[in-house]
Amino acid sequence: METDLGYWIIPLAIIGGAIRVSTPFLFVSLGEALTERSGRINLGLEGTLVFGAMSGYALAYLTGSPWLGVLAAALCGALFGLVHGVICSLPKVNDIAVGIAMMILGMGLAFYFGKPFVQPVAPDLPAIGFGWWSEIPQVRAALEVNVLFLIGAALAVLLWWMLRATRVGLTLRVVGDSTDAARAMGLRPAVIRTCATAVGGAFAGVGGAYLSLYYPGSWNEGISSGQGLMAVALVIFARWNPLACFGAALLFGGAGALGPVLQSVGVSEGYYLFFAAPYVLTLGVLIATSSPTRAMTGAPGELSITK
Amino acid sequence: MLPIGALLAGFAVFSLFLLLQGKSPADFFALVFRAGFGTAFSWENTLSRAAPLLLAALCVALPARLGLVVIGGEGAIVLGGVGAGFAGVLLSGAPAGVALPVMLLAAMLIGALWIGAVGALRHYRGVNETIASLLLAYIAIALMNHLVEGPLRDPASLNKPSTAPLGEALRVGTIPGWDVHWGLAFGVVACVLAWILIDKTTWGFAARIAGGNVRAAQVQSLPVGKLILGFTALGGAFAGMAGFFEVAAVHGSANASLAGGYGYTGILIAFLARHNPLAIIPLAILLAGFEASSGLVQRRMDLPDATVLVLQGFVFMAILMSETLYGRFKVFAPERWRTG
Numbered sequence: 181m182e183t184d185l186g187y188w189i190i191p192l193a194i195i196g197g198a199i200r201v202s203t204p205f206l207f208v209s210l211g212e213a214l215t216e217r218s219g220r221i222n223l224g225l226e227g228t229l230v231f232g233a234m235s236g237y238a239l240a241y242l243t244g245s246p247w248l249g250v251l252a253a254a255l256c257g258a259l260f261g262l263v264h265g266v267i268c269s270l271p272k273v274n275d276i277a278v279g280i281a282m283m284i285l286g287m288g289l290a291f292y293f294g295k296p297f298v299q300p301v302a303p304d305l306p307a308i309g310f311g312w313w314s315e316i317p318q319v320r321a322a323l324e325v326n327v328l329f330l331i332g333a334a335l336a337v338l339l340w341w342m343l344r345a346t347r348v349g350l351t352l353r354v355v356g357d358s359t360d361a362a363r364a365m366g367l368r369p370a371v372i373r374t375c376a377t378a379v380g381g382a383f384a385g386v387g388g389a390y391l392s393l394y395y396p397g398s399w400n401e402g403i404s405s406g407q408g409l410m411a412v413a414l415v416i417f418a419r420w421n422p423l424a425c426f427g428a429a430l431l432f433g434g435a436g437a438l439g440p441v442l443q444s445v446g447v448s449e450g451y452y453l454f455f456a457a458p459y460v461l462t463l464g465v466l467i468a469t470s471s472p473t474r475a476m477t478g479a480p481g482e483l484s485i486t487k
Numbered sequence: 488m489l490p491i492g493a494l495l496a497g498f499a500v501f502s503l504f505l506l507l508q509g510k511s512p513a514d515f516f517a518l519v520f521r522a523g524f525g526t527a528f529s530w531e532n533t534l535s536r537a538a539p540l541l542l543a544a545l546c547v548a549l550p551a552r553l554g555l556v557v558i559g560g561e562g563a564i565v566l567g568g569v570g571a572g573f574a575g576v577l578l579s580g581a582p583a584g585v586a587l588p589v590m591l592l593a594a595m596l597i598g599a600l601w602i603g604a605v606g607a608l609r610h611y612r613g614v615n616e617t618i619a620s621l622l623l624a625y626i627a628i629a630l631m632n633h634l635v636e637g638p639l640r641d642p643a644s645l646n647k648p649s650t651a652p653l654g655e656a657l658r659v660g661t662i663p664g665w666d667v668h669w670g671l672a673f674g675v676v677a678c679v680l681a682w683i684l685i686d687k688t689t690w691g692f693a694a695r696i697a698g699g700n701v702r703a704a705q706v707q708s709l710p711v712g713k714l715i716l717g718f719t720a721l722g723g724a725f726a727g728m729a730g731f732f733e734v735a736a737v738h739g740s741a742n743a744s745l746a747g748g749y750g751y752t753g754i755l756i757a758f759l760a761r762h763n764p765l766a767i768i769p770l771a772i773l774l775a776g777f778e779a780s781s782g783l784v785q786r787r788m789d790l791p792d793a794t795v796l797v798l799q800g801f802v803f804m805a806i807l808m809s810e811t812l813y814g815r816f817k818v819f820a821p822e823r824w825r826t827g
Contacts, residue, residue, distance in 0.1 A: 272813065273808065274807070280558055281800060281804045281807055284796060288795075292794060392525060408619065409622070419727070450633065452630075452636065453629065455629055456626050459622045467614055471612070472610070
């Protein structure tokens with residue numbers, strides 16, 4: 181059955197696109213939220229994302245199993261996070277600058293080792309169709325949801341609960357809000373921050389694996405254009421709350437889907453400008469939510485970017 | 488002393504990396520030396536590449552003296568280049584003595600506004616300058632793609648959309664006696680001027696105070712806001728100048744080649760130089776040598792082109808880790824030199 185949806189196709193495609201595009205944002209921002217809650221910022225997640233995409237794709241191609249690829253990406257991401265965390269634990273080392281260096285190193289290593297994997301085709305991650313109730317093919321396509329998206333949504337709830345109600349979450353928040361208070365309680369802030377950065381890196385690696393193994397679903401050097409970095413800004417917008425990260429990721433995913441959607445319905449005017457929509461949105465959100473005079477609500481006290 | 492040690496440590500880690508791949512680091516550095524610094528021709532190639540790096544590094548180093556980490560110089564280079572290319576098209580009939588300065592000023596003005604906006608957002612709205620500048624760089628590249636593929640596109644440029652090529656009169660020539668364009672001289676002069684500004688003037692002194700401790704600067708009623716706006720805009724103007732030379736001396740028109748990563752290498756150079764404009768000069772030349780040799784290394788040693796990026800990453804990590812060593816060595820401690 182062929183139905184003419186007219187311009188309804190645009191919001192529909194944006195919703196579908198939001199679900200597809202938002203998953204890497206979701207994973208990176210959840211990881212970054214965890215790291216920032218412990219009082220550190222890791223700008224290197226952009227590099228981790230790219231390396232995760234490369235390692236996930238490479239392993240999925242070599243073993244034939246996309247899930248092994250996801251696992252490899254998570255391990256590599258954790259390793260990158262660990263390196264960042266350990267180096268930032270040295271006195272007088274600036275976490276923002278180390279993040280920039282990790283971004284360059286991560287991308288360099290990913291391009292270096294990823295060269296042989298540009299051509300081959302790796303198996304994709306499975307998706308579940310939630311559009312079975314509808315006869316319209318566009319609706320079915322839009323509601324084709326990847327398993328990783330569902331895992332990410334579950335993780336958002338889990339992290340929110342963990343930060344709010346568990347011993348681990350409270351420890352993390354204490355370390356993030358006051359190094360002195362944490363020390364007085366006998367906690368070791370550097371170790372806890374390093375662990376939080378490593379876990380955050382693992383999340384970002386999984387986000388990268390989603391990029392190369394599902395959407396867009398191939399490995400090339402331009403696979404991420406600042407998505408890891410936008411996710412860092414998104415965490416500020418979401419006020420370090422994992423549940424808000426989920427909403428913000430969907431919003432950013434929708435903005436990211438705008439360019440391809442308009443192109444598919446034949447709008448070619450200002451094609452490149454629509455591709456800039458997520459960056460403009462991120463910047464606008466940053467401007468709207470920052471303030472020169474007061475600290476942001478919900479900001480971890482030890483975080484260098486908000487002090 | 489420490490930065491040199493860190494540079495060598497970065498090289499050492501990279502050598503280890505090459506050894507693990509079964510490649511010889513000795514071959515690598517010998518090739519880099521030959522292709523980057525071995526002959527008069529390779530020196531000219533290296534120095535031509537150093538010109539935009541000098542200016543891009545200043546775009547990081549100047550705001551850094553105020554404690555701001557601005558990493559979006561690439562955006563100012565790209566848009567400065569488009570501005571210069573467009574001004575060149577508009578002024579195609581004008582004499583070079585008028586058109587070239589206008590093109591240069593247009594590029595510098597656009598760069599100054601672009602990075603100055605980062606400073607303004609930081610000062611008036613408290614927006615984190617690192618994230619804002621990088622986002623603006625992505626926006627700048629999208630804007631450039633839009634302009635050179637749309638309104639400013641030369642219909643004759645088929646495979647690689649560009650603005651209309653500059654006339655022969657509007658091309659920047661080479662420094663007499665050398666096959667190196669004038670961008671190098673401008674870059675070196677810019678570094679020296681920036682050093683004088685930071686180290687020898689009251690403004691630079693005020694900026695260093697504000698960079699060390701904002702509260703102290705405010706208590707002394709130093710104009711912190713004006714300093715932030717001025718230093719970010721000046722850094723952006725230098726990056727815009729790099730864009731002008733890329734268009735007027737290297738490519739001949741504005742196109743996607745402008746986003747060649749000079750802005751990102753500039754970040755590394757500025758950090759290696761510890762944001763000292765004079766130290767930027769030798770380091771920019773060194774890094775340019777590595778980039779100049781990239782092609783030869785790829786062909787001779789069968790290494791991917793990302794090898795230079797890996798090397799840059801290792802060196803960057805080493806230099807940041809060396810920060811922790813300051814004050815740890817007795818040689819550098821002032822007590823040692825005190826008498827009595």
